[in-house]
Amino acid sequence: MELSFYLIQLLNGIQLGFLLFLIASGMTLVFGIMGIINLAHGSFYMVGAYLAYWVTSLTDNLLWGILLALPLLFLIGFLIEKLAISFLYHRDHLSQVLLTYGLILILSSLQIIFWGKEFHGIDIPSPLNGSIALTDHQNYPVYRLFISFICGLTAFGMYFVIQKTRLGMKIRAGSSNREMLRILGIDVNKLYSIVFSVGIVLAGFAGMLVFPLNAVYPGMEENILIMSFVVITLGGIGSIRGAFLSAMMIGILETFGGVFFPEISSFLVFGLMALVLMWRPQGLFGQFR
Amino acid sequence: MNDKNVLLRVENIHTYLGASHILKDVSLRLGHGETLLIMGRNGMGKTTLLRSIIGLSPPKRGKIFYRGSEITGLATEIIAKKGLALIPEDRGIFPNLSVYENLIMSSRPSPTGRRDWDLEGIYELFPILIMRQRNLGNQLSGGEQRMLSIARVLLTHPDLILIDEATEALAPILRKEVALVLKKIKDSGVALVIVDKYINEWMELADNNIILSKGEIVFQGNQDKLLKSPLSLQSHLGL
Ligand SMILES: Nc1ncnc2c1ncn2[C@@H]1O[C@H](COP(=O)(O)OP(=O)(O)OP(=O)(O)O)[C@@H](O)[C@H]1O
Ligand SMILES: [Mg+2]
Numbered sequence: 001m002e003l004s005f006y007l008i009q010l011l012n013g014i015q016l017g018f019l020l021f022l023i024a025s026g027m028t029l030v031f032g033i034m035g036i037i038n039l040a041h042g043s044f045y046m047v048g049a050y051l052a053y054w055v056t057s058l059t060d061n062l063l064w065g066i067l068l069a070l071p072l073l074f075l076i077g078f079l080i081e082k083l084a085i086s087f088l089y090h091r092d093h094l095s096q097v098l099l100t101y102g103l104i105l106i107l108s109s110l111q112i113i114f115w116g117k118e119f120h121g122i123d124i125p126s127p128l129n130g131s132i133a134l135t136d137h138q139n140y141p142v143y144r145l146f147i148s149f150i151c152g153l154t155a156f157g158m159y160f161v162i163q164k165t166r167l168g169m170k171i172r173a174g175s176s177n178r179e180m181l182r183i184l185g186i187d188v189n190k191l192y193s194i195v196f197s198v199g200i201v202l203a204g205f206a207g208m209l210v211f212p213l214n215a216v217y218p219g220m221e222e223n224i225l226i227m228s229f230v231v232i233t234l235g236g237i238g239s240i241r242g243a244f245l246s247a248m249m250i251g252i253l254e255t256f257g258g259v260f261f262p263e264i265s266s267f268l269v270f271g272l273m274a275l276v277l278m279w280r281p282q283g284l285f286g287q288f289r
Numbered sequence: 290m291n292d293k294n295v296l297l298r299v300e301n302i303h304t305y306l307g308a309s310h311i312l313k314d315v316s317l318r319l320g321h322g323e324t325l326l327i328m329g330r331n332g333m334g335k336t337t338l339l340r341s342i343i344g345l346s347p348p349k350r351g352k353i354f355y356r357g358s359e360i361t362g363l364a365t366e367i368i369a370k371k372g373l374a375l376i377p378e379d380r381g382i383f384p385n386l387s388v389y390e391n392l393i394m395s396s397r398p399s400p401t402g403r404r405d406w407d408l409e410g411i412y413e414l415f416p417i418l419i420m421r422q423r424n425l426g427n428q429l430s431g432g433e434q435r436m437l438s439i440a441r442v443l444l445t446h447p448d449l450i451l452i453d454e455a456t457e458a459l460a461p462i463l464r465k466e467v468a469l470v471l472k473k474i475k476d477s478g479v480a481l482v483i484v485d486k487y488i489n490e491w492m493e494l495a496d497n498n499i500i501l502s503k504g505e506i507v508f509q510g511n512q513d514k515l516l517k518s519p520l521s522l523q524s525h526l527g528l
Contacts, residue, residue, distance in 0.1 A: 169394040173383040180381035183343060184395035185369035185445060 004138040009255050015144055017251025018151030022206040023224060024231035024243045025158060026199020032238020033175045034192050036088055037096045040103035041203055042225035048073055048204020049211040049220065050111055053120055062125050066208045070201060077200030081193050089192075104225070112218060121215035147209045154205065155244065162240055171195060175238055203228075227254070227269070234273050236286025245284060294320045295357070296449055296480050297342070297373075302351030304334075304341045304504075311337045312348065313504045319449070319497075324471075324481040326491045328526055329501035335484045336378060338501065339451045342482075343375045344368045355449075372400050374447035378454045380438040384427035388418055391426055392441055399446035405477065411440045414470060432463045439470060449480040456487050464490055488526070500526065 027041040051072055056065025084103070088096045123129065124143050131139040162168035170186055181188050207221075214220070231250055235242025250269055257265035276284065297319040304312035311334050319325050329335050340346040342353060344365040353361045360368050369375075383391055392411065398404045412419045415436045421429060429437060435456075442450055455471070456464040468490040475481055475494060483491055488498075498515050500508035508518065 166394055169386055169390045173386055173394060176383050176385055177381055179345065179365075180377070180383070182365040183345070183369060183375050183377065183381065184441070185366050185397070186395060187366050 002135065002138070004134045007134060008138065008140055009259055010252065011140060011144065011148070013252030013255035014248065015148045015151075015251070016255055017248035018148055018155065019206045019210060020224075020227055020231050020251055021155060021244050021247035022151055023203045024228045024235070024247055025155075025240055026195075026202045027228055028232040028235065028237055028239065028243045029171065029195055030199050031232065033171060033195060034089065036085060036196075037093055037100065038085070038103075038196075039097060039100040039225070040107060041100075041199065042228045043104050043107045043221050044073070044077070044200045044203040045207040045224045046111060046216075046221035047076070047107060047207070048201075049207030049216045050115055051204065052208035053122065053211055053216045054115070056122055057120075062122065062212060066205075069208060070205065073204040074197050074201050077197035078193060080200070081196040085196060086189070086192070108218070108221075115216070117218050119215045119217040122212055124212045141213075143213060147213075150209060151206075154202070158202075158240065167194075230269055230273050232283075234276055234283055236280075236283030239283070239285035242283055242285030293357075296321045296323070296355070297482075298354040299338075299342065300352045300354070302341060302348035302353065304337055304346055304348045306337065306346060311504050312341060314351075315501075315504070315506055316351075317499060317506070317509070319480055319482065321448070322475070322478045322480050323496045324475055324483065324491075324494050326488065326495035326498045327482060327484045327501060328486070328488055328498065330526065333501045334504040335501055336453055337504075339375055339377075339453055339482065339484065342368075342451060343373055345375075369445075369447075370400065372446070372448040374442035374445055374450045376438045376442060376450065376452040378457070380434045382426040382429065382434050382437055384425060386426055387422065388424055388426065388429070388437060389422045391437055392418075392444060395441065396444035397446065399448065403446050406443045406446065408444075411443060414443075414473065415440050431458055432460070432466075435459065435463070435467060436470070439467075439474075443474065447479065449482070450474070451482045451484075453484045455483050455485040456490060457485070468494065486526075 023042055023045055027038060030036050030038055030041070048069065051069040052062075052065045054065075055068045055072075056062050059065060059068070080103070084099060088099060128143045128146050131141045132145075134140050162171060170181065170191055174181055174188065174191055178188050181191070227250060231243055231247045234250065235244070235246035249272065253268055253272060254265060257268040261268065280286070295318050297317075299315060299317045302312055302315050303310065315338060317325065327335050327338065337346055341348050344360070344363055344367075347362050351361070352359055355368070355371055355373060360371065383394075386394065392408065417433055417436055418440060421433060426434075426437070439450075439452070452471075456467050459467065464487060471481060471483070472494055481494075483495070485491060492512055495512065497511060498508070499506055508515070
């Protein structure tokens with residue numbers, strides 16, 4: 001096989017890695033800082049995709065679809081945190097698992113109630129619908145590059161906020177000592193609300209970017225729900241850096257595995273996780289607390 | 290002290306931890322810019338008193354007023370924003386943040402807009418922190434942590450700092466340094482409530498002293514009165 005074939009798989013793998021990172025980063029922060037296991041986090045990938053599809057079909061414009069769906073999703077995340085998640089802060093993980101599993105069921109039912117069981121797609125607008133030639137007979141879709149580019153920008157933006165801003169410092173501080181944050185006059189509930197809602201927006205944003213490529217359909221989030229768990233476990237819960245590294249590893253492994261060993265491709269991902277966890281039970285960048 | 294000069298007023302508070310009745314009918318007053326020293330043997334309720342004031346262990350009965358308005362039962366972060374700061378026993382330095390980040394993460398002007406302190410002034414007062422700016426919180430010595438915890442609350446511009454175990458586990462020379470720093474802070478007009486087992490450092494600084502025993506105030510008065518009642522010193526502090 002030609003080199004360009006591997007290049008294409010690598011680009012696809014990176015793109016999947018970026019998407020997994022967007023989804024897993026919010027989830028790992030919510031788990032690491034707020035101590036909340038949100039099983040439903042990956043569902044917002046689907047919710048974001050459907051919202052963007054819906055607004056796009058109303059406005060007939062993908063850009064508007066995404067720009068309007070983002071604040072809508074933030075509002076949804078904000079309300080869910082206030083009305084449901086905030087009751088879980090002092091409860092055990094079992095209550096969290098039960099409530100957020102219920103949330104998965106509710107969200108997928110709502111999806112079918114509102115949009116039915118059909119596939120819905122849109123046309124990728126120009127100039128993003130073209131492709132570029134890698135070799136004489138190998139092309140690569142521009143839109144896939146566009147996804148990776150936007151995801152890369154978003155990841156950089158997140159890195160900047162977490163590492164360089166005071167909000168990011170408070171978020172990192174919250175994972176080690178909440179009481180001290182309050183003593184210093186910082187409203188921890190507000191901080192949680194922001195972290196949770198932004199995490200939801202990031203997961204949804206991944207869905208918004210992907211749906212023009214794959215359409216929206218029932219169950220589109222199933223694979224993502226599981227893979228994002230693998231990503232945060234492998235990367236180390238609470239670690240953004242770990243999430244990034246493991247999302248890339250899993251994205252690339254899943255893509256190459258799917259091409260070369262399709263029968264055992266999902267086994268590869270879990271096998272990698274098992275291996276890493278045997279060596280480092282806290283994940284690549286995790287810390288025992 | 291007439292009411293206008295009172296910064297903090299604690300009135301007959303009773304605080305429980307779980308089922309244990311820890312603070313029993315504690316009352317005190319602190320004027321603007323004044324320093325109060327709280328003494329007492331281990332487990333007598335000193336930490337609980339500070340935590341009650343800042344709202345972490347709110348009293349079940351009794352009232353607390355700050356600048357004349359009641360703060361009993363308010364959330365800790367709201368009390369803190371009114372200009373009260375607590376430096377807890379364990380210092381609360383964030384281990385995963387750098388010294389610089391620990392300093393600026395919570396910095397803000399006072400509720401009245403006062404901005405006396407900036408990083409430059411802080412580094413002047415705590416030169417030890419300059420070299421350590423990029424170190425993580427968990428790479429600091431006990432003395433450095435103590436300095437950082439004081440520096441950090443100064444940047445939030447409080448009018449009252451509650452400091453628990455101000456010099457515990459510090460070498461004598463570092464105890465002197467902490468005392469010197471707190472004197473400068475007092476001179477800048479900030480009121481202090483100091484909890485410490487080493488009382489000699491504070492004899493000059495304190496305007497008023499309290500001895501707690503089993504959650505009750507068994508002595509209250511200035512230095513003269515304290516030194517004239519060797520009984521309290523002996524039986525309640527073991528001096
Ligand atoms: N969670 C709790 N439940 C019940 N009792 C508690 C609890 N925490 C502390 N206590 C008790 O409350 C009392 C007062 O504790 P506190 O920490 O206020 O004392 P302290 O004067 O600060 O002591 P030290 O000098 O050792 O710091 C102690 O007798 C302690 O055993
Ligand atoms: Mg104590």
